[in-house]
Amino acid sequence: MELWNFPACSFFSDHHTHTIMPSLLSGKPSLAKMFTETTICPIYTLTDSGSPLRKTHKLNLEVSPHRAVSAVRLMRIEFGGAFADLLNEQGKGSGDNEMGYVERTLGFRTRDLDDRDLRLVTEVVGGTIRWRRYLDHLILSLCHDERTFRSMEPLLVQILRIGFYEITKLDMPPYAVVDESVRLAKVALRPGAGNLVNGILRKLAVLKESDSLPAVEVDGDDRQQARGLATLYSHPVWMVRRWTKYFGQDTAIKLMAWNNSYPSFSLRANTGKGLTGADLVSRLKMLKVPHEPSLYLDDFVRLKTGMQNVIQAGLLKEGFCAVQDESAGLVVSIVDPQPGENIIDCCAAPGGKTLFMASRLNGQGKLFAVDINEGRLRILRETAKLHQVIDVISTVHSDLRTFSTDKVVEWDKVLLDAPCSGLGVLSKICVGIGNWKTWSNLNIYRMSFSIQLPGW
Numbered sequence: 001m002e003l004w005n006f007p008a009c010s011f012f013s014d015h016h017t018h019t020i021m022p023s024l025l026s027g028k029p030s031l032a033k034m035f036t037e038t039t040i041c042p043i044y045t046l047t048d049s050g051s052p053l054r055k056t057h058k059l060n061l062e063v064s065p066h067r068a069v070s071a072v073r074l075m076r077i078e079f080g081g082a083f084a085d086l087l088n089e090q091g092k093g094s095g096d097n098e099m100g101y102v103e104r105t106l107g108f109r110t111r112d113l114d115d116r117d118l119r120l121v122t123e124v125v126g127g128t129i130r131w132r133r134y135l136d137h138l139i140l141s142l143c144h145d146e147r148t149f150r151s152m153e154p155l156l157v158q159i160l161r162i163g164f165y166e167i168t169k170l171d172m173p174p175y176a177v178v179d180e181s182v183r184l185a186k187v188a189l190r191p192g193a194g195n196l197v198n199g200i201l202r203k204l205a206v207l208k209e210s211d212s213l214p215a216v217e218v219d220g221d222d223r224q225q226a227r228g229l230a231t232l233y234s235h236p237v238w239m240v241r242r243w244t245k246y247f248g249q250d251t252a253i254k255l256m257a258w259n260n261s262y263p264s265f266s267l268r269a270n271t272g273k274g275l276t277g278a279d280l281v282s283r284l285k286m287l288k289v290p291h292e293p294s295l296y297l298d299d300f301v302r303l304k305t306g307m308q309n310v311i312q313a314g315l316l317k318e319g320f321c322a323v324q325d326e327s328a329g330l331v332v333s334i335v336d337p338q339p340g341e342n343i344i345d346c347c348a349a350p351g352g353k354t355l356f357m358a359s360r361l362n363g364q365g366k367l368f369a370v371d372i373n374e375g376r377l378r379i380l381r382e383t384a385k386l387h388q389v390i391d392v393i394s395t396v397h398s399d400l401r402t403f404s405t406d407k408v409v410e411w412d413k414v415l416l417d418a419p420c421s422g423l424g425v426l427s428k429i430c431v432g433i434g435n436w437k438t439w440s441n442l443n444i445y446r447m448s449f450s451i452q453l454p455g456w
């Protein structure tokens with residue numbers, strides 16, 4: 001036996017040609033076991049000396065790439081703790097990397113992803129996570145019994161969720177979705193799984209066509225109503241109860257609908273590099289990215305779509321602009337940094353507001369960017385170099401609670417952007433809604449109250 005390593009996974013083999021069992025997602029033995037129990041393995045060819053000669057990919061051109069990649073990403077998010085937004089970010093322009101994951105998980109590759117596939121993956125993964133509670137309600141309603149649903153292989157559940165999402169929320173042609181989902185289930189799992197997917201998705205297609213999807217009941221006492229709304233809008237029950245208690249049911253419903261709506265993004269032209277909003281607009285026009293000016297801020301533009309084009313054209317990498325919410329920009333307008341001022345940005349990392357404030361100093365003055373998290377401060381420094389505003393920024397790695405008592409810093413203005421519940425950005429971080437934990441958020445609130453401003 002000899003052991004050799006391949007990027008991201010290790011294989012055991014003796015000599016000659018072998019079927020090799022990849023250890024999927026290193027460091028997650030239980031996950032690896034779960035996958036390997038249900039998947040086919042790729043075949044690698046070794047020379048007599050045992051060194052790898054060539055890797056023969058099992059290529060399946062019948063399975064749609066966006067579906068295979070989406071199913072694998074959902075597995076990584078649900079069982080491997082990966083973040084959807086980071087996976088979307090990493091996946092951009094790296095179709096080969098994605099196929100590596102697909103191959104190690106499912107045992108075969110599909111054709112490579114093109115830009116349209118990548119966009120679809122982002123949409124499908126985000127939407128499937130966002131609507132998971134509702135989708136599971138529909139799937140469960142169409143299964144013979146609860147046991148059938150609960151005993152499904154995790155990959156099978158993901159394939160069904162994707163199909164349900166595409167039919168109910170993306171309005172994709174149902175029979176194409178059925179056909180493709182069945183193919184994936186058959187190849188990645190077993191023929192019986194394909195039959196099951198076929199039966200359930202066909203039922204859904206019929207119900208969708210007759211506009212009679214299984215209803216969610218929202219009645220009974222407060223708790224029961226909250227459960228119903230939580231399913232209908234795919235939010236945690238505790239969140240529905242809390243919002244209903246504080247804002248009333250109508251507002252709670254509006255908040256959930258907002259969280260479920262497709263988020264829009266805004267870009268800030270990097271004035272620190274001497275660029276203006278007009279420069280950004282002309283680059284976006286060249287890239288044919290639909291946009292509109294911000295109603296509130298000069299150097300900001302709003303986008304609904306086309307972020308992929310912006311990323312692929314390198315606008316973010318070259319520091320031409322930054323992705324920044326208008327709400328964050330408005331905070332900086334209130335601070336209104338002026339050249340020559342000393343400003344302390346408490347809780348600064350990863351630095352969205354620091355960079356914007358720094359760009360307003362025009363090279364004169366100082367920004368002290370304090371944060372407890374060294375890694376996030378490193379990101380801030382790197383971005384500040386990219387944006388050419390590093391000269392006016394000093395990063396301070398410190399717990400603000402002690403920094404405020406130990407250090408004397410002269411300052412003109414202080415911005416405290418303390419950690420908060422983050423509930424306001426749920427529409428942008430789709431993986432967040434289901435994972436929001438009441439207690440951890442309360443702890444965050446408690447901690448931010450104990451932070452004191454330096455010198456106060």
Ligand SMILES: C[S@@+](CC[C@H](N)C(=O)[O-])C[C@H]1O[C@@H](n2cnc3c(N)ncnc32)[C@H](O)[C@@H]1O
Pocket residue numbers: 328346347348349350351352353354370371372373376398399400401417418419420451
């Ligand atoms: C909401 S984020 C700040 C976002 C940032 N202002 C921006 O615009 O990019 C909160 C930050 O507070 C930091 N933080 C939390 N507790 C802290 C403490 N006791 N002292 C300093 N920083 C802290 C976290 O590491 C995190 O980076």
